[in-house]
Amino acid sequence: MINYIIRRILWAIPVLLIISLVTFGLLHVIPGGPFDEEKPLPAEIIANLDAYYGLDDPLWKQYTDYLWNALHGDFGPSYSSRSRTVNDIISDHFPVSAQLGALALIIAMIVGVPLGTVSALKQNSFLDYSCMFFALLGVSVPAMTLGPVLIWFFALKLRILPVARWGTLQQAILPAFTLGIGRAALLARLTRASMLQVIREDYIRTARSKGVSERNVTIHHALKNALIPVVTVIGPMFAALVTGSLIVEQIFAIPGCGKYFVTSITNRDYPVVLGIMLLYAFLIIMANLIVDLTYAWIDPRIKYN
Amino acid sequence: MKKNILTLILSLSLIVGFSLVALTAPVTLQFNINTEPPTLDPALTTDTTSLLVVGQIFLGLTNYDSKTGEIIPELAKSWSVSDDGLKWTFQLRNDVVWTDGTPVTAHDVVYSMIRMLNPKTAASSANLLWVVRGAEPYNTGQGLVEDVGIKAVGDYTVEFTLEHPVGFFSALASRVCVTVPKQAIEKYGAKWIEPENIVTDGPFKLSEWKHQDYLVLAKNPDYYNASHVSIDKIYCPMVVEASTAMAMYEVGKLDCLRDIPLEDLDRVKNDPILSKELHVTKRWGTYFYGFNAKKPPFDNPLVRKAFASAIDRKSLIEYVLKGGQGPAQTFISPGIPGYIDGVKEGIGYPYDPEMARKYLAEAGYPNGKDFPKVTLMFNTSEAHRNIAQAIQQMWKDVLGVEVNIINQEWKVYLDTLQQNTPQIFRLGWMASYPDGYDYLKRNFYSTVLENYVGYKSPGFDSSVDELERETNPTKRMEAFLKAEALLCDTDCAIVPIYYYTMQELAKPYVVRDFTPTINDVPQFKDWEITK
Numbered sequence: 011m012i013n014y015i016i017r018r019i020l021w022a023i024p025v026l027l028i029i030s031l032v033t034f035g036l037l038h039v040i041p042g043g044p045f046d047e048e049k050p051l052p053a054e055i056i057a058n059l060d061a062y063y064g065l066d067d068p069l070w071k072q073y074t075d076y077l078w079n080a081l082h083g084d085f086g087p088s089y090s091s092r093s094r095t096v097n098d099i100i101s102d103h104f105p106v107s108a109q110l111g112a113l114a115l116i117i118a119m120i121v122g123v124p125l126g127t128v129s130a131l132k133q134n135s136f137l138d139y140s141c142m143f144f145a146l147l148g149v150s151v152p153a154m155t156l157g158p159v160l161i162w163f164f165a166l167k168l169r170i171l172p173v174a175r176w177g178t179l180q181q182a183i184l185p186a187f188t189l190g191i192g193r194a195a196l197l198a199r200l201t202r203a204s205m206l207q208v209i210r211e212d213y214i215r216t217a218r219s220k221g222v223s224e225r226n227v228t229i230h231h232a233l234k235n236a237l238i239p240v241v242t243v244i245g246p247m248f249a250a251l252v253t254g255s256l257i258v259e260q261i262f263a264i265p266g267c268g269k270y271f272v273t274s275i276t277n278r279d280y281p282v283v284l285g286i287m288l289l290y291a292f293l294i295i296m297a298n299l300i301v302d303l304t305y306a307w308i309d310p311r312i313k314y315n
Numbered sequence: 316m317k318k319n320i321l322t323l324i325l326s327l328s329l330i331v332g333f334s335l336v337a338l339t340a341p342v343t344l345q346f347n348i349n350t351e352p353p354t355l356d357p358a359l360t361t362d363t364t365s366l367l368v369v370g371q372i373f374l375g376l377t378n379y380d381s382k383t384g385e386i387i388p389e390l391a392k393s394w395s396v397s398d399d400g401l402k403w404t405f406q407l408r409n410d411v412v413w414t415d416g417t418p419v420t421a422h423d424v425v426y427s428m429i430r431m432l433n434p435k436t437a438a439s440s441a442n443l444l445w446v447v448r449g450a451e452p453y454n455t456g457q458g459l460v461e462d463v464g465i466k467a468v469g470d471y472t473v474e475f476t477l478e479h480p481v482g483f484f485s486a487l488a489s490r491v492c493v494t495v496p497k498q499a500i501e502k503y504g505a506k507w508i509e510p511e512n513i514v515t516d517g518p519f520k521l522s523e524w525k526h527q528d529y530l531v532l533a534k535n536p537d538y539y540n541a542s543h544v545s546i547d548k549i550y551c552p553m554v555v556e557a558s559t560a561m562a563m564y565e566v567g568k569l570d571c572l573r574d575i576p577l578e579d580l581d582r583v584k585n586d587p588i589l590s591k592e593l594h595v596t597k598r599w600g601t602y603f604y605g606f607n608a609k610k611p612p613f614d615n616p617l618v619r620k621a622f623a624s625a626i627d628r629k630s631l632i633e634y635v636l637k638g639g640q641g642p643a644q645t646f647i648s649p650g651i652p653g654y655i656d657g658v659k660e661g662i663g664y665p666y667d668p669e670m671a672r673k674y675l676a677e678a679g680y681p682n683g684k685d686f687p688k689v690t691l692m693f694n695t696s697e698a699h700r701n702i703a704q705a706i707q708q709m710w711k712d713v714l715g716v717e718v719n720i721i722n723q724e725w726k727v728y729l730d731t732l733q734q735n736t737p738q739i740f741r742l743g744w745m746a747s748y749p750d751g752y753d754y755l756k757r758n759f760y761s762t763v764l765e766n767y768v769g770y771k772s773p774g775f776d777s778s779v780d781e782l783e784r785e786t787n788p789t790k791r792m793e794a795f796l797k798a799e800a801l802l803c804d805t806d807c808a809i810v811p812i813y814y815y816t817m818q819e820l821a822k823p824y825v826v827r828d829f830t831p832t833i834n835d836v837p838q839f840k841d842w843e844i845t846k
Contacts (some may be wrong), residue, residue: 041730042724051439054455055438055439055454058435058437062435091351091354092354093354093355093506093508094526099526102526103526103527158558166565169566172568173562174559175528175529261556261559262559263553269527273350276725
């Protein structure tokens with residue numbers, strides 16, 4: 011097992027390297043540079059700026075310099091936020107995105123799993139159909155629409171929740187809900203499908219015939235096994251929530267990483283783009299690894315060597 | 316009895332306590348600054364957010380009073396110019412101090428200007444100082460710092476020696492000559508602008524800055540005119556989404572709102588409360604379409620005039636823009652020295668479908684027959700698209716021509732403008748400092764980079780040179796008239812469309828005026844809160 015883990019971690023290195031190379035290449039292929047302004051700077055000043063940031067070196071040297079610094083933990087300066095480095099930006103803003111992602115995940119699980127379970131147990135009933143209808147809504151309504159609607163209803167009309175920003179628990183409710191509800195829908199459908207399959211298994215019938223209470227059958231025997239496929243998606247789902255929170259962060263004015271990620275692309279802030287890209291890639295790789303390990307831990311039939 | 320006395324004393328102290336708190340509660344303004352300012356270093360600022368904050372915490376040599384149109388003293392209490400127009404001498408106030416207690420002197424001014432011109436600083440607006448002797452060679456790495464014509468004479472006098480006379484140098488100084496603290500920059504390097512390091516001298520100081528989240532400006536008690544400033548604290552969240560900011564304004568989390576979402580405008584205008592809080596502020600900027608005179612059919616001035624005359628600015632403003640904008644026939648915005656009223660002077664092309672068709676027919680395309688398909692480009696934005704579609708339709712209805720509209724992402728668009736200027740393209744220009752020279756020189760002088768239209772008119776160039784050097788206001792206005800007449804009328808190199816405005820919501824307890832400012836930097840030091 012240890013060998014497996016070490017192998018997976020070693021595989022992460024070439025993956026990250028390729029991602030950095032492709033990102034670097036793409037950034038330099040797209041037109042426009044970091045210092046293009048509406049009031050264009052004279053050529054000499056742009057030359058000054060390029061020299062200051064080493065952008066006048068040949069591309070291969072810029073890339074290798076970047077890698078060398080990155081290996082030493084220095085991910086470079088930001089071209090647009092002159093007083094901050096990429097390390098500053100990630101350490102200040104990534105925790106916020108991670109908190110938002112974690113809360114969204116919790117909401118997704120708290121809403122999605124019970125909804126799916128109940129639907130499976132009362133299959134084809136009115137309850138089942140309504141739950142699945144809500145699941146469909148959750149998956150179809152994008153954050154771009156849901157966010158402002160929730161703000162309008164809870165913050166403007168009812169005035170029981172704050173409009174935006176981050177810091178208190180009340181401020182976290184609407185954005186976490188907006189971000190998490192789509193995934194809740196996904197988890198509901200997945201739980202329902204998995205549960206439907208499990209409760210038809212022989213061992214469930216055996217447990218019932220042995221006199222185990224319905225509640226115990228559901229939770230202790232069925233749900234535990236039905237959650238295996240669900241657990242496998244939670245890892246990548248967390249990674250996706252953290253990396254995909256841009257729209258929610260923008261709507262609710264949350265100082266997270268997602269906003270930086272997209273503005274850095276429009277600003278052609280190369281080190282910030284690379285830094286966040288590598289961070290997200292690393293996150294997804296780790297999330298997948300943890301999920302695979304969890305899978306092996308839950309299901310004794312699975313062995314890695 | 317004892318209990319009653321105790322209760323009385325307790326209640327009285329509570330009342331007194333609360334009143335004291337109410338009396339001394341800081342007067343706070345909540346103002347959205349939209350995004351994180353990329354920098355607060357005056358030498359490096361180009362975007363409006365950074366300029367907004369810099370404008371509150373640092374002092375320029377001069378300032379501009381938009382109501383009187385005069386350049387007024389700020390760090391400099393007076394200035395004079397030599398007879399040959401080459402030497403400008405600024406006398407500084409001697410009561411201005413940095414927030415660390417040290418005095419602001421002429422040596423600080425010289426340090427700041429030299430630093431701005433130092434090629435290693437890579438200052439974005441350094442070229443605005445190239446009128447100073449020796450500045451351009453030093454800034455482009457070909458000259459020595461000793462040859463730059465900026466000197467301190469004693470502790471409170473600064474002398475600028477120019478390459479040639481510049482009539483509006485004091486106007487230039489209001490934007491460009493901002494003094495920075497040598498002691499903080501040398502100590503902290505690039506991080507000198509962080510709240511724990513920064514040293515400033517303006518009416519407000521930076522008291523908190525949580526990146527991407529908010530910043531707080533506090534009244535600077537050592538500001539030389541602190542008694543005039545009535546706001547104690549300005550809380551500036553960074554909310555980029557317009558609809559969210561609108562919601563925050565409606566629940567009272569913001570006291571002013573600048574970007575009212577277009578879809579909310581009608582609701583605001585019809586709402587009994589919000590409509591009273593709506594104000595239209597003029598801005599010193601102009602929206603225009605440029606013609607690439609190097610690409611046929613726009614190499615023919617008649618075609619350009621036809622297109623210019625077919626734009627119905629009034630309908631555009633009333634039905635598409637809805638922001639009380641002013642229709643523009645000339646390029647420099649009203650309120651900026653050099654503004655020419657196109658209607659009054661008969662310069663530029665007002666909406667005239669008859670004439671438009673006549674010009675096109677004279678050019679050889681009666682009713683648009685055989686007119687090639689042309690392209691209009693703009694940078695991606697809902698607003699630009701709406702305008703482009705409206706004007707595309709106007710050209711079709713009036714002239715019978717087909718125009719293709721294409722949009723590109725901003726930086727790609729800038730690149731396209733430079734490498735392969737489209738036949739018609741959209742641009743805007745905001746005044747960098749209070750003088751029209753900026754508008755004309757930076758965009759249409761034959762040798763500048765930004766001259767995307769490829770305008771090469773010796774008459775225009777010589778008028779621009781003249782109004783740069785001339786100090787006599789009447790002669791200057793004559794030169795402005797000549798230049799605008801060539802640009803917008805005779806040669807019709809561009810068609811100005813409208814002068815920018817800004818729709819603002821402001822709570823009734825915010826006492827302020829709604830006059831335009833350079834780069835829309837609000838003058839918070841003049842505002843009051845009556846709550």
